Amino acid sequence: MLEEEFRIPLEKVFRFFDPEPLASASIAQVHRAELPDGTRVAVKVQKPQTEQTILEDLEILESLLHLADRMHFLEEGIPVEELFLEFRKHLLREIDFLAEAQNMRRFRENFAQFPGVTIPRVFPSYCTKRVLVSELIEGIPLTHLDAKALREEERKAFAERGVEAILKMVFEDGFFHADPHPGNILLRLPERDLVFLDFGTVGVVDRKTRETMARLLLALLEKDTERVVELLEEEFLLAPLSSPLALRLDLSEVLERYIALNLQEIRLESVVHEFFYLARKHRLRFPSHLAILLRALVVAEGTGLLLDPAFNVFPQLEGALRRFLLESMRPEEVLRRLEEYVLDWKELLENLPHRLDQLLTHALSGRIRLQAESQDFGEMNRRIERMSTRLSLSMILGSLLVGSSLIYTNYPYSRVLGILGILGFAAAAFLGALLVVEMLSHR
Structure with missing residues (x-):
């Protein structure tokens, strides 16, 4: 996998590479290594077929969400498509290690003058979409930390420092770690500073x-x-x-x-x-x-x-x-926002004559259309959609019952085909139950 990414033998990339993972998660694992100059690094390697598996799972999830939405199993007003696209975007960005490397560099710059918090250095020339190479920092994950081993004032200081760092990310920088759980934070000894890890998921707010x-x-x-x-x-x-x-x-x-x-x-x-x-x-x-x-x-x-x-x-x-x-009340900040408002108004006033001319042209040519919505038409559309859903389910249900009956009666002694027949009956029973629930919920 690594040689496939680097396109040269591994020994020419690293002076030392530990094949035993230092840590492992669902999409990647981390190995100890050394660069040719002796720098100790952590090599995060994406597991094979991760992207393909995620894309297939997303396709299945999208189909299920659309089905649930069509059958009105979800509350009205939930923006299913919007939520799914946002989830898809974040998930695919999380497996792009070049994006994560960029996030790390930005966080490191933001915290360059923040005492007691460290962001590992990243080595861009060694990074690819599926490999991330960063500074190896030894420490104790907060999930493995025995808090009782620390003095009470130390525990309080570390807790406050971690939260202060998150608040800085959110409100001062507008660029924050979206998953700052204890497994993504190390306590480094003897420096006694907090080290943030795993920058695949971030949030941005203006x-x-x-x-x-x-x-x-x-x-x-x-x-x-x-x-x-x-x-x-x-x-x-x-x-x-x-x-x-x-x-x-x-x-x-x-x-x-x-x-x-x-x-x-x-x-x-x-x-x-x-x-x-x-x-x-x-x-x-x-x-x-x-x-x-x-x-x-x-x-x-x-x-x-x-x-x-x-x-x-x-x-x-x-x-x-x-x-x-x-x-945000400082004079320079107020002045900056006033400049933005002035520019917005300037653009609006510059475009106003053209837009008024367009409006009058459309009005004189009779091309202005008024759009009205009727709740009755909306309800009619929903009823037609429900009827088509029930019809589709009924057809699938009937096909499953007929097909399963034919398999089960013609091949009673075939174990494989017998199991397929039973599975067909089970699927038919499940769809039948869905149909009954759907009909009762809209009576």
Whole structure:
């Protein structure tokens, strides 16, 4: 595999290469090696057929999602296609080690002046799409760390440093590690710094989105229901709320449960879970990168708790949010945004005469069409679609029953064909059950 990637014998690439994996995961394994100049490196090698297997699995998943969507097994309003494409993009990028090498270089630059956190150096000339060569840093994965072996103040300091690093990634850099779980962080001794690993999955958020997210999280921490709903309506929803009052009532009920508690008794994970439950209930649509951002913060909290069971993320989170929002109020930052607004207005005013001319031309030529949607037509389309789905299922069901009966009766003593007949009956029973459920759910 390695020689196939490098196209030269392995001994000409590395002075030493340990064939025994240092670590192994589902898509890759890591080996110790030495470059010709003696530099000790970690060689991450993608397992054979990984990309082909993932592409085949994605194809199957896409078919199943489309089937579930057509049969109305999923809640209405869920953007199935959008979510699948986002998932596909992240998964395929995760197995592109050239992209991961680029991510590592960017993180290393961002943390060059950040004490106590290390990002391994990458060696681009040795990297390919399926091979990643980086500096070998020895350390203890946090999953294997005996926290009791550390003093209480050390545990607290390491937990706070790890979360501080994640908050910097999210709010200061807008480029963050999307999976900062304990297995992806080492404690290096004797330097006593944290080493982040595995940069295949990252999140990117622009400054405007970060500011909106910071205001939303701060409103949640301050238990300001009105402000939370206002931000949801203004920034995150792609369609108007069906019932802002209902969302306010539900949010008030959730926040009421936390009002009596102090921050030390609250976990970010539970707040985020409640928030996403309400988002699903009220069909709010969030950009996928915001869901990844919130997940990263929740995982960071879990990592902090592993190091220090008494750890609480909220004081650090609140401090980071306030610092970030104050930073956005600096005169140079305000000036930068004013320049952006002026440029936007300039472009709008420059294009306005042309667009008005187009509008008048279309109006005079009778080419303006008004589009109206009818809920009745929409319901009719849904009924026709359900009928076609039932008809398709019925035809498949009938074919399976007839075919299985013919196999089973004509070849009663054939073990292989007998098993095929039984499997056909089982598939028919399953499809029959689906058909009954589908019909009952739309009566």
